[in-house]
Amino acid sequence: MAVSGFEGFEKRLELHFFGDDPVKMGLRLMDFGSLEEVLHAVQCTIVSAVGNRFFDAYVLSESSLFVYPTKIIIKTCGTTQLLKSIRPLIHHARKLGLTLCGCRYTRGSFIFPKSQPFPHTSFKEEVIYIEETLPAHLCFRKAAIMPSKLPSHSWHVFSAGDETHYPSDVPYTVEVCMTELDRVLARKFFRRPGDGKNGDSAGKDMTQVTGIDNINPGSIICDFAFDPCGYSMNGIDGDRYSTIHVTPEDGYSYASFECVGSFYDDSDDIIQVLKKAVQVFRPATLSVSTTCTSHDVWTRVARALEPVGLKCRSCVMDEFPAAGSIVFQTFTTRRKYTGKENDDDRGGR
Numbered sequence: 001m002a003v004s005g006f007e008g009f010e011k012r013l014e015l016h017f018f019g020d021d022p023v024k025m026g027l028r029l030m031d032f033g034s035l036e037e038v039l040h041a042v043q044c045t046i047v048s049a050v051g052n053r054f055f056d057a058y059v060l061s062e063s064s065l066f067v068y069p070t071k072i073i074i075k076t077c078g079t080t081q082l083l084k085s086i087r088p089l090i091h092h093a094r095k096l097g098l099t100l101c102g103c104r105y106t107r108g109s110f111i112f113p114k115s116q117p118f119p120h121t122s123f124k125e126e127v128i129y130i131e132e133t134l135p136a137h138l139c140f141r142k143a144a145i146m147p148s149k150l151p152s153h154s155w156h157v158f159s160a161g162d163e164t165h166y167p168s169d170v171p172y173t174v175e176v177c178m179t180e181l182d183r184v185l186a187r188k189f190f191r192r193p194g195d196g197k198n199g200d201s202a203g204k205d206m207t208q209v210t211g212i213d214n215i216n217p218g219s220i221i222c223d224f225a226f227d228p229c230g231y232s233m234n235g236i237d238g239d240r241y242s243t244i245h246v247t248p249e250d251g252y253s254y255a256s257f258e259c260v261g262s263f264y265d266d267s268d269d270i271i272q273v274l275k276k277a278v279q280v281f282r283p284a285t286l287s288v289s290t291t292c293t294s295h296d297v298w299t300r301v302a303r304a305l306e307p308v309g310l311k312c313r314s315c316v317m318d319e320f321p322a323a324g325s326i327v328f329q330t331f332t333t334r335r336k337y338t339g340k341e342n343d344d345d346r347g348g349r
């Protein structure tokens with residue numbers, strides 16, 4: 001039996017709410033004890049936090065949490081049970097006068113699927129669990145596995161929305177999953193034994209040494225280095241976040257980068273940001289999932305990555321309720337491609 005390493009691929013949950021009153025702080029009024037209770041159900045903890053007038057961003061022991069007045073995003077890796085947060089979040093939001101109106105769950109293909117606990121043992125199990133947990137008024141529902149030509153990358157999506165609160169004019173979300181990181185670059189995410197630093201100060205060093213601070217120099221960064229290795233950061237810039245998580249161990253190295261943007265931005269912004277983020281890791285393989293209302297985004301993504309030696313191997317698009325279009329692209333370094341096709345969900349590596 002293969003020995004399990006740390007599962008880098010994150011599960012990501014985004015919940016949208018509405019309220020009768022003009023909402024100001026909304027979900028941000030959830031007290032710390034309630035947040036801890038939600039995270040206890042998921043099996044992770046808060047390691048640091050930062051906020052501004054738009055939202056709060058938390059680095060977790062396993063990835064990140066973002067709380068906006070009417071939106072919450074939780075991203076967790078390892079063997080966390082992310083979907084167990086849905087019920088307590090609906091409960092705490094209701095106490096604040098907020099009702100769930102949209103749900104989106106996404107993840108890549110796990111490296112160690114057999115290590116995942118219930119309800120993450122398979123995508124089918126996850127979908128059953130979400131369907132049973134969501135209130136009936138979220139009646140528009142869809143689940144799909146978006147395939148690619150790479151056996152190690154497929155994109156699992158569940159989304160649901162109610163009849164009236166379809167989000168329009170929302171920012172697009174870009175989720176990048178990188179595997180087989182450059183070994184020399186991955187080593188920068190290991191701490192030196194006896195460095196005399198704590199997680200915060202070691203995290204700050206990694207942010208600078210790796211050039212992560214240069215991806216969006218305008219953002220405020222909250223970072224953390226794990227011992228003996230591993231790194232997480234959240235960047236906040238106005239109402240936008242970006243987040244990076246790194247599992248640098250050889251054999252199952254993984255890094256993720258996620259950011260939000262708007263089609264009103266200069267289209268060059270996302271290209272520059274993506275290019276810089278990918279160059280921090282120089283992965284042999286990566287996937288990019290873009291959730292947006294416009295279809296042309298895949299050309300921007302390819303324009304960002306082809307000049308840094310990555311070739312687009314597949315691109316699929318699908319429509320989801322309360323999410324809009326999702327475009328899923330995979331890339332490999334030019335030398336790596338084997339041409340093998342596997343459009344199924346991966347059963348293990």
Ligand SMILES: C[S@+](CC[C@H](N)C(=O)[O-])C[C@H]1O[C@@H](n2cnc3c(N)ncnc32)[C@H](O)[C@@H]1O
Pocket residue numbers: 006007008009010060061062063076077078226227228229230231232245246247248249254255256
């Ligand atoms: C939490 S971080 C980054 C999470 C991110 N989703 C990822 O895996 O890319 C995971 C890395 O930190 C390491 N690590 C060390 N101590 C850890 C801890 N107490 N909890 C979670 N990860 C820890 C893991 O071995 C792994 O390399």
